[in-house]
Amino acid sequence: MWSTLGLFTAMTGADAPSGGGSAGQSVPPFQLNTLCFGLAGALALIILAGQGRLRDVIATTPKALALTVAGLFGYHALYFTALRNAPAVEANLINYLWPLLIVVFSGLLPGERLRWFHGLGAALGFAGAGILIVAQGASFEGGFALGYAAALGAALFWSSYSVLSRLFPDVPTGAVTGACLITSVLSLGCHLLFETTVWPATLTGWVGVVALGLFPVGAAFFVWDIGMKRGDIQVLGAAAYATPILSTLLLIAFGFGAFTWPVVAACLLVTLGAVIAAKEMLLGRR
Template identity: 55%
Template sequence: MTSRSLATSIGLTAIVMWASLGTLVAVSGRIPAFEMNMLTFGISGVAATVWLAATGRLGVLRQPLRVWALGVGGLFGYHALFFTALRLAPPVEANLVNYLWPLLIVLLSGLLPGERLRPHHLIGAALGLFGAGLVVTRGRGIAIDPADLPGYAAALASALTWAGYSVLSRRMGAVPTATVAGFCLATAVLSGVCHLIFETTVWPRGGVAWGAVVGLGVFPVGLAFFVWDHGVKRGDIQVLGAASYVTPLLSTLLLILAGWGEMSVSIGFAAVAITAGALIASWDVIRPASRKSRSGDA
């Protein structure tokens, strides 16, 4: 396995961790969005910073302002815009618009030095978008109310923010992934300020709820951002973008297994579309491996 393929594989683990987000949030109770961000990013940021201090690497946090602007803008900006969208527009439709970010990553990555956008990348991303649409709409149509347009605009802005953060992180490949620790801490502080201004505090109730909050901080709102940063900087960003459409499918399946939903025909079709899209978009990675296997057999 090449270093690029290994980095891609590491980045793909973020998708698996993000798939657990919905289930863990459901188990944690009705905690306001910015408070949840404050708690979970606080856990990941503090833990990662303590690790940097223990290994004598706190110096990596001394980065130019543009690096901090990108990191904090990506993590905090994305979540703030997405939560705003969920408040101003129907959640299902807002979630669908937000899930344009994998497609945007594939498209924008074609502008990066050394990258080339090929037809199979577009086909794979389009199939993934179709599958994600089936998941979040459950096969039903979408009715647009003009009153919801501000929410849809916020959802589109959140998609552009995360896609932009992911693609521009590639341009800052020399910045150590460990700096994500500082981005998480800053996001926790900003979320805490927003929580005090806009929300009423609701603490998790019981050990299970607190365990879910800790799980969120360790995995989908913690480690996932570190492996994603490594993947987009050193792996195949187009494969990562297209494969990200697996997230809503896996998330829905986990919720079903946990008893928070039911299986349907539309989810079955979505599974086929998303899997096919991910395989097609990953053809550049799969083809060399298959060629190597055939030459070895010979």
């Protein structure tokens, strides 16, 4: 679902298919966040009500709620700051340290073992993402230090949130609903302070907003919560590098890019890395 972020963002009128920033008649990022997280939270409330599980929304702890809000809102605020203060290519490369950091940080969790193949798989995934991004023309310059620092902060926020979620296994995934609604309100505040309101001008634009709220800025966070709490966290970290690859392939399929050798190399490296990281899981041994 996260791999559809670029495609659906392009539909909202953003001039950068990767979702990196806003210009012209693009829907500003914090406004888009407000709409998408608001939609995701509202739909989750309806679904939980239909299932008789509305109590899940408040079945959390202050620490768990603060962690989730920090993950959802903090990550996006830092990521947007990075894109506004550094070139998108370089900012994205630094941002995509988060899957590798998830694998590294997971070794600090009780009951988790960080093995050499987990690290190797994540490193190969980062190499694949790096090839894909650097091929777009990365050139780090000191004048963009604030943007680079914000991108690193975004990677640290998301990886820390993901790993620390493991410490709250008894908090139901439905509690993410409240964090989505709070994130929407905080994003609205940032939008009113820092942005000029721009509504989608076409039906395609509104379809893009709804699609974002349903999937990459909606349901994806709920299933990620399940994965972080119940899944193989090292394998998920390494496999997360499929996101930029699949995103690129989707954009190519819909006419936003070209199929080149860096794309092929990146696909091969990410796939190899994910398979290596999942060695024990695939062989049925732990």
